[in-house]
Amino acid sequence: MNYDQLTVSQQKAVSHRDGPLLVIAGPGSGKTRVITSRIAALIASGVRAHNICALTFTNKAADEMKTRYLHTPGAYAGAHISTFHSLCVKILRNYADAAGIKPNFSIYDASEQAGCIKQAVKNCEFETKSFPPARMLDAVSALKQRLIDVEMFKQQADEFFTKNLARIYAGYQSILTSANALDFDDLLMKTAVMLDGYPDICRRLGERFEFILIDEYQDTNHAQYKIAKAVASAHGNICVTGDPDQSIYRWRGADIGNILAFEKDWPDAVVVKLEHNFRSTPDILSIADSLISFNCSRKPKTLIPTKNAAGSVCVQVFEDEIEETESVAQQIKQLIAEGASARDTAVFYRVNSMSRLLEKAFIRNEIPYQIVRGVEFFGRKEIRDILAYLKLLVNPDDQAALLRIINTPTRGIGKTTISKIGAYAAVTKINFYNALKTAAQVQSLSQASKTKVAVFIDLIERFRKTALNTAQAMPVAAVIELVFNGSGLAQFLKDQGQQASDAIDNVNELINDAAQYDQSAEQPSLLDYLQQISLFSDADTYDTTTQRVALMTLHNAKGLEFENVFIVGLEDGLLPHERSCDHPEETEEERRLFFVGITRAKTNLYISSARYRTIRGQLLRTIPSPFLYELGAVAQQAIEQDENALSSAIYDKTQVFAPGQRVIHKTFGIGTVRRFNDMGENSIAVVEFNSGQIKSLMVKYAGLSGL
DNA sequence: CATAGCCGCCTTTTT
DNA sequence: GGCGGCTATG
Numbered sequence: 107m108n109y110d111q112l113t114v115s116q117q118k119a120v121s122h123r124d125g126p127l128l129v130i131a132g133p134g135s136g137k138t139r140v141i142t143s144r145i146a147a148l149i150a151s152g153v154r155a156h157n158i159c160a161l162t163f164t165n166k167a168a169d170e171m172k173t174r175y176l177h178t179p180g181a182y183a184g185a186h187i188s189t190f191h192s193l194c195v196k197i198l199r200n201y202a203d204a205a206g207i208k209p210n211f212s213i214y215d216a217s218e219q220a221g222c223i224k225q226a227v228k229n230c231e232f233e234t235k236s237f238p239p240a241r242m243l244d245a246v247s248a249l250k251q252r253l254i255d256v257e258m259f260k261q262q263a264d265e266f267f268t269k270n271l272a273r274i275y276a277g278y279q280s281i282l283t284s285a286n287a288l289d290f291d292d293l294l295m296k297t298a299v300m301l302d303g304y305p306d307i308c309r310r311l312g313e314r315f316e317f318i319l320i321d322e323y324q325d326t327n328h329a330q331y332k333i334a335k336a337v338a339s340a341h342g343n344i345c346v347t348g349d350p351d352q353s354i355y356r357w358r359g360a361d362i363g364n365i366l367a368f369e370k371d372w373p374d375a376v377v378v379k380l381e382h383n384f385r386s387t388p389d390i391l392s393i394a395d396s397l398i399s400f401n402c403s404r405k406p407k408t409l410i411p412t413k414n415a416a417g418s419v420c421v422q423v424f425e426d427e428i429e430e431t432e433s434v435a436q437q438i439k440q441l442i443a444e445g446a447s448a449r450d451t452a453v454f455y456r457v458n459s460m461s462r463l464l465e466k467a468f469i470r471n472e473i474p475y476q477i478v479r480g481v482e483f484f485g486r487k488e489i490r491d492i493l494a495y496l497k498l499l500v501n502p503d504d505q506a507a508l509l510r511i512i513n514t515p516t517r518g519i520g521k522t523t524i525s526k527i528g529a530y531a532a533v534t535k536i537n538f539y540n541a542l543k544t545a546a547q548v549q550s551l552s553q554a555s556k557t558k559v560a561v562f563i564d565l566i567e568r569f570r571k572t573a574l575n576t577a578q579a580m581p582v583a584a585v586i587e588l589v590f591n592g593s594g595l596a597q598f599l600k601d602q603g604q605q606a607s608d609a610i611d612n613v614n615e616l617i618n619d620a621a622q623y624d625q626s627a628e629q630p631s632l633l634d635y636l637q638q639i640s641l642f643s644d645a646d647t648y649d650t651t652t653q654r655v656a657l658m659t660l661h662n663a664k665g666l667e668f669e670n671v672f673i674v675g676l677e678d679g680l681l682p683h684e685r686s687c688d689h690p691e692e693t694e695e696e697r698r699l700f701f702v703g704i705t706r707a708k709t710n711l712y713i714s715s716a717r718y719r720t721i722r723g724q725l726l727r728t729i730p731s732p733f734l735y736e737l738g739a740v741a742q743q744a745i746e747q748d749e750n751a752l753s754s755a756i757y758d759k760t761q762v763f764a765p766g767q768r769v770i771h772k773t774f775g776i777g778t779v780r781r782f783n784d785m786g787e788n789s790i791a792v793v794e795f796n797s798g799q800i801k802s803l804m805v806k807y808a809g810l811s812g813l
Numbered sequence: 814c815a816t817a818g819c820c821g822c823c824t825t826t827t828t
Numbered sequence: 829g830g831c832g833g834c835t836a837t838g
Contacts, residue, residue, distance in 0.1 A: 189828070290828055459824085459825095516814085520814045521814085640828095643828060721824095722823095
C-alpha cells in the first residue's frame, strides 16, 4: 500500500535495479515495506532467495519480515534474514580458523563482561574506584566498535589514562580469549577484521550474498559498516534504508556518518527519499515536525501527512507518578471500553524502572498488558546456572561458566580449593578445567577436596559424553533435563520447598523453550541454541498476537506502530535523561528518541509528566521537559489547559474522605476508606487496602487520592 | 565450608 | 531502591 504510492520511477529503483540504493525515509513511510518489496521483486526476477541477505536491527524484526510480509510460499524461503550479530556468529563459526577463534565460542553478556573487566582491573592492581569497571567496559566497547584492537591502542596511548586503559583492555581481552569467549562487540569486530584480512572469504561471501539489504541503517556502527561494505564490494548490490532523525543508538557506537557517507562510498548510488507519512494524523505529525526541527545538526526534512483522520493529541500534567500511571491506566481502560484494541495501544517510558508503577496501575485496573522485557527471564539465577552447565559442556574453556557452577549446588568445593587449583593452573600454564582434572597432583589439597573435585569432573564429563554424543546428538531439551536432574540442582531446589517453586517453574519453561527450538531450528545443536539465546533481546519478546497493552522503553518502540500511544515522564532529567545533559549532541539524541516515540502513534497520542516524582526513594519536585515547549501550537494549548486545571484537590491538606470511598496510596495501592475522623488538617483515615492490610493514615502526610 | 545479615555501591538506553 | 560483596557466625 505505502509502496504503491511511490512514483513509478521510485518503484523501479526500489524493485528492479541492481547496484547501490539508499532510501532515506521518514517515520511511517514504509521503509520496511521497501525492503520486503525489493526482496520479493528480486526473487520474482529470478534471483535465488538463497543469495539474498537482509539485515535487521532485532531478531523480532527479522521474524516479522519473514512471517508478516513475506509469508507467501517461497517468497523468502532460503533468504538469510537476521540481525548483524546473528550473521556474524554464523560467519565466525564457518571461518573460525581465519578469525583466529574456536567455533564453539561462548558469547559473554553484560554481566559476564562486567566480571571479566573487574578481573582485568584487579589484575592490573588498579583500584576499582579510580577505574570504575562500568566506565572501562564502555571505553573498551567504544574501541572495539571502531575496530581498534589492543595492539593498535597501545601504540596510540600516550597519556596516563589511555596507557592504563590499554593495560586493562589487554587484560580483559586475554581473559576473554583464554575462556574462548567473545563479547557482543567482538562478534562484529572479529568478523570485520577477518573480512579485511581474507579477501577470498570476502569474495565467497559476496558470491553467497549477491544482494544485501539493511534496515535501520542509521543505527549501524563502524564495524557493521565495514562488514556490509566488504561483502557488497564485489557486486555493489547494497540497499540500505534509514532515517537520520531516528538515530537513537549513538551511545552504542551507531554512526550517522554511515548513512550520510553512503553516496560517497557508492558513487553510482540511487537515492530515494520518502517523505510521505502513511501512519499518523496531521496533528501528530505537526508536533513531531515541530520537535525535531529544534535539532541543529540535521538535514531538514518534512513529514508530509497523507492521512486525514481525526484523533487527539493530549499533553497532561499530573501531580505525581502514581496519579500519572493511574490516569494512564484509566484512560486506556476507557479507550478499550469505547472499542479500542489493547493490542493497538502502548505506553512508552525512558527508563525500565518506570515499568513497575505502570504495571501496578494495570493490575489495579485489570487491564491485560505485556512488558516488553525478555532478558529478565534469562537473567534469573536458576536459568543462568543451567545455562552455565550447558556452556561448560560446549566450551570447556569457559571459565565464567565453570566458576559459576563448580559449587552450585553446594558440593563442598569452596574458595580455598578453587584458589589452590587456580594457582596450580597458573604455574603449570594449563586452563582451569584441565587443572581440575589433574587436581590429584596438587600437593596442598586435602584428600577430601580432591575427591570432591574428582566427583564434579566425573559429573561434567558424563554429561558431555551423553549430551554431545557425536553419533546421536541429544535434543537440547533433553540435555537440560539431564543437567537439571543430574547436577543435583533439581533436588536442591525441591529441598527449599515453596520458596523455590518459581525457580523450578522457570527451569521447566526453559525446557519448553528448548523443545520449541529443537522443533523449529534448521540444524538444532546445543552450541547454536546457546549462541541464539545470547543474542536474544528485549524487543524479541514482544508478542503482537495477543490482546494486551504493550509497555516498553522508547528504544524498544523503534519500528513499531500503534493506534494509541502514551508517553510518560516528560520531565527534565528523565527525557532528556540527566546523563545526556552534558553534550548538546546527546540532548539531540534524546530529542530524536522522543520523536521516535511520537511518530509511533497513528491516531491518539498522550504525553504526560508529573510534578513530583520519587527518584531513588526520594520525593522530588520535577521540572517539565524542555521538549514539551518544542511541540508547537497544537500541543501548547493542551499544556496550558492542564497547568490551569492543576490545582486539583489531590494534595489539598484538608481533603475529606467518606467511608466506602475508593482511594489510592503510593505504597499500599488501592483501598477502601473504612472510617474517617474529620479533624481539619489533622484528619485521620482508616483504610483497608486490597492487600488486606488496614492502616490508619494521617491525611496530610499520606498522600491519598480518591479514585 | 556454608549461611545469613549487613553495608555500601550504583543507578539510561541495548545487540 | 536493589544488588553484590564482605563479614561474622554456625
